[in-house]
Amino acid sequence: xxxxxxxxxASLALLAIVFLVAISTPYxxxxxxxxxxxxxxxxxxxxxAYLAYAADCAxxxxxxxxxxxxxxxxxxxxxxxxxxxxxTPDKKTGIGNYSYGDFERAVRRGxxxxxxxxxxxxxxxxxxxxxxxxxxxxxxxxxxxxxxVEQRNKPTTMxxxxxxxxxxxxxxLMYARPRAFVxxxxxxxxxxxxxxxxxxxxxxxxxxxxRGIAFQEKALHDTSSGVYLSGSALEGWYAKDLxxxxxxxxxxxxxxxxxxxxxxxxxxxAAFGSMAEVISHSTQHLSDADLQAIAHYLKxxxxxxxxxxxxxxxVDTTTAKLRAGxxxxxxxxxxxxxxxxxxxxxxxxxxxxxxxxxxxxxxxAEDPSSxxxxxxxGGGMAKTPHDRMAFVMPGFKQLxxxxxxxxxxxxxxxxxxxxxxxKARDVAxxxxxxxxxxxxxxPEAHND
Amino acid sequence: xxxxxxxxxxxxxxxILASMATLAVVHARHTPDDAPPTPALKVKDSQGTVVxxxxxxxxxxxxxxxxxxxxxxxxxxxxxxxxxxxTHVGDGLNCNSCHLAEGKxxxxxxxxxxxxxxxxFKSRAGRKVSLTERINGCFQRSMNGVPLAPxxxxxxxxxxxxxxxxxxxxxxxxxDVVNAGKIDTSLVPDPVRxxxxxxxxxxxxxxxxxxxMKDQFGDYIFPPLWGNDSYNIGAGMARTYKAAAFIxxxxxxxxxxxxxxxxGGVLTDQDAVDVAQYFTHQPRPDFPGKxxxxxxxxxxxxxxx
Numbered sequence: 153x154x155x156x157x158x159x160x161x162a163s164l165a166l167l168a169i170v171f172l173v174a175i176s177t178p179y180x181x182x183x184x185x186x187x188x189x190x191x192x193x194x195x196x197x198x199x200x201a202y203l204a205y206a207a208d209c210a211x212x213x214x215x216x217x218x219x220x221x222x223x224x225x226x227x228x229x230x231x232x233x234x235x236x237x238x239x240t241p242d243k244k245t246g247i248g249n250y251s252y253g254d255f256e257r258a259v260r261r262g263x264x265x266x267x268x269x270x271x272x273x274x275x276x277x278x279x280x281x282x283x284x285x286x287x288x289x290x291x292x293x294x295x296x297x298x299x300x301v302e303q304r305n306k307p308t309t310m311x312x313x314x315x316x317x318x319x320x321x322x323x324x325l326m327y328a329r330p331r332a333f334v335x336x337x338x339x340x341x342x343x344x345x346x347x348x349x350x351x352x353x354x355x356x357x358x359x360x361x362x363r364g365i366a367f368q369e370k371a372l373h374d375t376s377s378g379v380y381l382s383g384s385a386l387e388g389w390y391a392k393d394l395x396x397x398x399x400x401x402x403x404x405x406x407x408x409x410x411x412x413x414x415x416x417x418x419x420x421x422a423a424f425g426s427m428a429e430v431i432s433h434s435t436q437h438l439s440d441a442d443l444q445a446i447a448h449y450l451k452x453x454x455x456x457x458x459x460x461x462x463x464x465x466x467v468d469t470t471t472a473k474l475r476a477g478x479x480x481x482x483x484x485x486x487x488x489x490x491x492x493x494x495x496x497x498x499x500x501x502x503x504x505x506x507x508x509x510x511x512x513x514x515x516x517a518e519d520p521s522s523x524x525x526x527x528x529x530g531g532g533m534a535k536t537p538h539d540r541m542a543f544v545m546p547g548f549k550q551l552x553x554x555x556x557x558x559x560x561x562x563x564x565x566x567x568x569x570x571x572x573x574x575k576a577r578d579v580a581x582x583x584x585x586x587x588x589x590x591x592x593x594x595p596e597a598h599n600d
Numbered sequence: 601x602x603x604x605x606x607x608x609x610x611x612x613x614x615x616i617l618a619s620m621a622t623l624a625v626v627h628a629r630h631t632p633d634d635a636p637p638t639p640a641l642k643v644k645d646s647q648g649t650v651v652x653x654x655x656x657x658x659x660x661x662x663x664x665x666x667x668x669x670x671x672x673x674x675x676x677x678x679x680x681x682x683x684x685x686x687t688h689v690g691d692g693l694n695c696n697s698c699h700l701a702e703g704k705x706x707x708x709x710x711x712x713x714x715x716x717x718x719x720x721f722k723s724r725a726g727r728k729v730s731l732t733e734r735i736n737g738c739f740q741r742s743m744n745g746v747p748l749a750p751x752x753x754x755x756x757x758x759x760x761x762x763x764x765x766x767x768x769x770x771x772x773x774x775x776d777v778v779n780a781g782k783i784d785t786s787l788v789p790d791p792v793r794x795x796x797x798x799x800x801x802x803x804x805x806x807x808x809x810x811x812x813m814k815d816q817f818g819d820y821i822f823p824p825l826w827g828n829d830s831y832n833i834g835a836g837m838a839r840t841y842k843a844a845a846f847i848x849x850x851x852x853x854x855x856x857x858x859x860x861x862x863x864g865g866v867l868t869d870q871d872a873v874d875v876a877q878y879f880t881h882q883p884r885p886d887f888p889g890k891x892x893x894x895x896x897x898x899x900x901x902x903x904x905x
Contacts, residue, residue, distance in 0.1 A: 485660050485663065488659070488679075494853065502815075505813075544857065546861065
C-alpha cells in the first residue's frame with residue numbers, strides 16, 4: 153500500500169511539473185517581442201496585402217460564403233473538427249486588440265495573447281521563418297485594411313480530454329522551436345526567393361510533406377533524406393510529391409508549374425480539392441517573378457534515393473485497344489461507359505477542359521486517396537481570370553465500390569501508367585469519410 | 601513483476617482504453633458504405649397507367665449476353681460514328697454528340713424508348729417512320745451524310761444496342777423519361793445577346809468560330825457547331841427552340857454537379873434561346889431533302905425552310 157501511495161504521488165508530481173512547464177512556455181519559450189509598426193503606411197499595407205495572398209490566409213480564415221477573414225471554416229482532424237478563427241480587426245471577436253507582439257507570436261510561434269497554444273492547423277511551424285519586415289507588413293494590412301466583422305469563434309468539437317490545449321505547448325516545445333530562414337548561398341537569389349516562399353508563407357510542406365507520429369512535418373526544408381515535399385495524405389486527400397522525380401514534378405516543365413499556379417490548370421491537368429483553393433486564394437495573385445522562383449526552386453529538389461529522376465510513363469497500349477473495341481481489361485467497359493465521354497479513349501481529356509489521365513501523377517500516385525475522393529465526390533477547377541470557364545467534375549457516388557475500384561485500377565494502369573491496386577473497401581472507407589465531412593460553419597455576422 | 605508496476609500498468613491500460621473508447625464514439629457514426637441500387641423509373645402504357653418499372657442497365661452486363669458482341673459494336677458505332685463510319689458521316693459528329701451518355705440521359709434525346717416507340721408518326725415526314733428510317737434521318741441531317749443499308753451489319757448493331765437498352769419494355773409502353781426538356785417557345789430570341797453568351801459559356805470547348813476541338817487523331821472531342829464539319833439545316837438541332845431545349849438542360853458539360861456529366865443548370869430559357877438562335881443560324885451545310893419535309897403538315901415556327 154505504501155508503495156502504491158508513493159507511485160501515485162510521484163505520478164501526480166510529475167504531471168504537475170509537466171503541466172507547469174507547459175503553461176509557462178509563453179513566458180520563457182515563446183516570449184512576446186513587441187515593436188512599433190506604422191500600420192497606416194500605404195507601402196507597408198500594400199506589401200502586407202500581397203504577402204497575405206502568399207500566406208494563403210483567406211483559404212482557411214474566410215469560410216465559403218463567409219465574410220472575408222471572419223473565420224468559421226471547418227477542418228477535419230482525427231480527434232474532431234477545428235474551426236478557423238476571426239482574424240479581422242474586430243475588438244470583441246477578432247484580433248482588434250492585438251499588439252504587434254501578440255500578432256507576431258500568434259503567426260510565428262502559435263501562441264494566443266492569453267498564452268494558449270494554437271493547433272498546428274495554423275501553419276505557424278512554417279510561418280516561423282517569415283522575416284520580421286514581412287510579419288510587420290502583414291500586421292499593418294490586417295489592422296488597417298480589413299473590415300472588422302463581429303463574429304464569435306466556434307469551439308472545436310474535440311471531446312475532453314482531447315480538447316485541452318495545454319499539451320499543445322509540449323508539442324510546440326518539441327516541434328515548433330523558433331527558427332529563421334536559412335538561405336542556401338550556393339543557389340541563385342531566385343531559387344533562394346522560391347525556397348523562402350515555399351518553406352514559409354506558402355507553407356507547401358503543411359500538406360505536401362509527410363507527417364510523423366506526433367503529426368509533425370518530417371522536414372521543414374530540404375534535407376539529405378529528401379522527405380521534404382515528397383507527398384502526404386491529409387483529410388482524405390493525397391497532396392502530391394513535389395520533388396523533381398518520377399511521380400513528382402519530373403514530368404513538369406517550369407512553364408507548366410507557373411501556368412498551374414497562376415491559372416489552376418495546364419494543357420494536361422488541373423488542380424482540384426484543396427489545391428484549387430490554394431490557387432484561388434493564393435498563388436494566382438502572386439507575381440510572375442515569384443511563381444518562376446517557386447518553380448525553379450521545386451525543380452531543383454533532387455530525386456530521393458531509389459526514385460527515378462525522370463517521369464514514369466510506360467508504353468501506351470490502352471488507346472489502341474479501346475479504339476479497336478477491345479474492352480476485355482477489367483474496368484475498361486465501365487471506363488468507356490462512365491468516363492470516356494470527357495477523359496476520352498486516349499486518356500488525354502481535352503486541353504484546359506478535361507484533365508488527362510495518361511501520365512497524370514495524381515492518378516497513379518502510390519496513395520490513391522485524392523483519386524478516390526475526386527471520383528466519388530467530384531471536384532472543381534479554380535476560377536481565375538485566365539480562363540473563361542472553370543470546369544467541374546461531378547461525383548460518381550452512384551457507382552458501386554467494386555465498379556469504381558475496377559475503373560480506378562484500369563486508369564492507374566492504363567496508357568502506360570503504373571499504380572498499385574485500389575480495393576473496393578478503400579472506396580467504401582472514402583465514402584464514409586466524405587459522408588461525415590463537417591459542414592462548413594458560417595455564422596451570421598453581427599455588423600456591416 | 602512487482603505489485604506497484606502491475607498497478608501502474610493497469611492504470612496506464614485503463615487510460616489507453618478510455619481514450620480509445622472516446623475515439624470510437626467519435627467515429628461511431630455510420631452511413632451506408634456502398635451506392636444504392638440504380639433508381640427504378642416507371643413504365644407507363646399508352647393511357648399513362650403505370651404498368652411496370654425499368655432500370656437503366658449497365659454496360660458491364662453486355663459482354664455476357666448471347667448477342668453481346670453485336671450490342672457492343674452498336675454502342676461503339678453510336679459513340680464513335682464519324683471515325684468508324686467515315687463513308688456515311690459527312691461532318692465531324694457522332695450520334696452521341698447529342699444523345700449524351702450513350703443515350704441513357706433524359707432530356708438529351710435518350711434511346712431508352714427508341715426500340716419500343718418506333719414505328720411512329722412523325723409530322724416532319726407526314727407518315728409513320730421506322731426506327732431504321734429515324735436513324736438514317738440522323739445520318740442524312742445531323743451527320744450530313746448518307747444512309748446505311750437497312751439490313752447492314754452496322755444498322756442492325758445500333759438497333760441491337762437500342763433493343764438491349766429498352767430491356768424488354770413492350771412496344772407501345774414507355775419508360776417515364778423525357779426526350780427533351782421544357783423551353784418557353786414564346787420567347788423572342790436575341791442573337792446579339794446570344795453571341796455574347798456563346799463566348800462566355802460555349803467557346804471554351806466549341807471554339808470562338810464554332811470550329812469544335814479535335815484530339816490527337818483529328819477526331820472531334822467537341823463537335824463543331826457551324827461550318828462544313830457541322831450538321832446541316834435539316835437537323836432538328838438547326839432549329840432554335842429544339843437546340844435551346846437541349847442546351848438549357850445539357851450544356852455546358854462539367855458545369856456543375858448534375859449527374860452524370862455535370863451538365864446544364866447554368867442558362868435561363870432566354871439565355872438558351874438567344875444562344876441557340878445565334879449559333880444555329882451561322883453558316884452550315886444545306887439539306888437537299890428538305891423539299892419533302894412538312895409537305896402536308898404545319899411547319900413549326902422555328903423550321904429553317
